[in-house]
Amino acid sequence: MLPDTCKELIRFEDVAFRFPHTRPSRPFILKDCSFGIRENQVVGLLGSNGAGKSTVLRLAAGIYGPTSGQVLRSVKVHPMFGVGTGFHNELTGYQNALLYGSYLGISTTAILDAMPNIIEFSGLGDAFTEPLYRYSRGMRARLGFSVVAELHPEFLILDEVFSGGDRDFREKSKRRMFELVDQCRGMFLASHNTALLQKVCTDLIWIEHGVLRAYGEPREVISQWENSAL
Amino acid sequence: MRMLKTRMLGIWNRRSLIGNLVQAELRSGVARRKFGLFWWLLDPILLLGIYWVLVVVVLDVRRNVDGPYPLFLFSGLLFWKWFSTSIIRGGSSLVGRANLIKSISVTKVAFPISIVVASCIPWMLGTLILSGLSMAFGRPILSLNMVQSLPLLFVSFVTLASGAIIMSVATVYFRDLAGLTPHVLRAGYYLSPGLWSLELLSERLPDVARTVYLWLNPVALLMSCWRRITFSGAAIRLEDWGIVCAQCLILFVSSLLVFDRYDQDVARHL
Structure with missing residues (x-):
């Protein structure tokens, strides 16, 4: 649990995650992932299929436990x-x-x-x-x-x-x-719909191959993501 | 100790989920069947018919039974049915709900517990009918000894729920258990006093071997205790109460320890 004085509702600290029988080419679904979600933030997750978005959400919801690192919550989450x-x-x-x-x-x-x-x-x-x-x-x-x-x-x-x-x-x-x-008090969502993410979110996280690539203002993150695809 | 208290409180707080799961289990179990609720009775009666033909008519091996053998068989079968349903269906209760467990942060222990509660209802109904039949056959079951059925029901429920919880977690990690368990249980039925009386063991085995058997097979003594109440109308021996309570406590603590250890990891393996 996060201390009450902390403004972050959810905090990922060096979180790594793997499934029991993963591909040898990609043993970890998520690697060294650290970020926080503060009060009143609406954070969107962006990334291609298989990037690890659903895993991040399930870790945030407490459905999965991290393989290493820790996920701290100071709020009751509803996945x-x-x-x-x-x-x-x-x-x-x-x-x-x-x-x-x-x-x-x-x-x-x-x-x-x-x-x-x-x-x-x-x-x-x-x-x-x-x-x-x-x-x-x-x-x-x-x-x-x-x-x-x-x-x-x-x-x-x-x-x-x-x-x-x-x-x-x-x-x-x-x-x-x-x-x-x-x-x-806050929200964390994943979608492929960039227009929706831009409309709803205060911040975006771009994740690719289990690695956090960017976290910041939606327009900027979307632009980085689109440029990487070119 | 604090962990046990937290886990028990967690189960208690989700009692409305358990209640709704039990209702869902009971309703969906008989839905779209012509005989509906009657299947709760038909199932053990059909089993009784098969075993009666096999044991009495074909093999003629009934021994050491004081009273009508069909009732004796029925009393064992009813409890065995509750036990085997709890272990088989409870064992696959997490694997069978993989999508749900990966979608919602739900109290997983509610699934095996709800199976044990749901399969207890047909057993209770069957036991009432058995008691009625026993009385019709002139068995002296209507006595003060019936009072023992309440604490025995509690001990039986906790024992079976603990077994179902342990099996549900084990099946997540060893999927072969789902295929293996029915065969082990079938063998277990012949090794438990379903077709024969527990007194037979006293005649054939030394006391040490009998004690070891009873400790290794918690169902044997529970089955025999229920038979003493619903078939013989006799009191359960103090020594037997001691063993079933100790087994119940050991299994209960073990099941909570297992669930506490693997609760967070189960979804990853589903």
Whole structure:
């Protein structure tokens, strides 16, 4: 834990990470990574596929533990990766909302109180009481995000969360996400969408082959990243 | 000691997650099946039928059993079913939820525990029916000895949950366990007093060997204790209480130590 007096909410100190069975050509997914995220910062992660973005987010969320170094947190983090993961096909939308809410750490009473909002936000109507095996992929995404939208997060960690549902629902979830960001003490997200990152983030981190290449003002980092691709 | 307290508190704080997982497990287990909840009863009854034909009709090897043999078999099978489901399904509960564990910072220990709770419900239902059948056969089970079933239920639950927790972590690191466990359990059933009475051991083995066997096979004594209550209506011996409680405590502490040691590392191996 970080001391309360420290302004950084999350701090990576010389963090290295490897999976048990990695390619010999790239034994470490992340190497000597050090940076911090302060109060009210919205930090975006930029990098090509396989650069180590998701690993950094999972380390920040405490899902993975570092192989060496340490990740310090002074805030309760709420990761949102693969919204809707863990749904049961045989259960109804209602039952899955209850279960998914408890995965996210929301109490049963709080989910039940929020259920009318969840039903309304999802726009699933009567399908909410039907088993999930009758749902399309888009409907599942709607259900998952509607539960997530009821969170009151202190610090959000997102990995390409706006990808599910139809166009209208994506816009609706984006708006809700921006509302959540306003309530948060900070946010850490990864996306390939540079326009979105530039719009949302106060700072960007560029990571490549597990090495932190740049950390700073979004326009500058994006320009460095684009130049490197040329 | 502080670690044990923190871990136990962590489990207690996630009781609503465990409750929702149990409901999900029970509902999805019987969904889209014509017989629905009846499968909780059909399953042990079908097993009973198979073993009864094999042991009584084909092999005729029933021994040392004071009372109707089908009930004797049923009492053992019910507990074995709870145990084996807990170990097999609990063992694969982390591997089977790899995507979820890599997506959400969730209390992993809730998964094996919820399997043990969910598989306890059909066992309880079966035990009620067994008790009714025992009474119908004139067995003296309705006595003060029934009071022992509550503490025994607690000890059984903690023992099975501890076993399921250890297996769930072990299966993450040794995936072959998922294939190996059903075979080991099948052999374990014949080595446990499911088809035969534990008293047979006293006749055939010296006391030291019997004690070693009981310490190495925690399920044997639990199964026998449940049989004493639901089949014989007898009191559990003090010596047996001592052994099952000690085994329960050892397994419980071991399971929390294992989970504390590997909790942060599990997601990396999934």
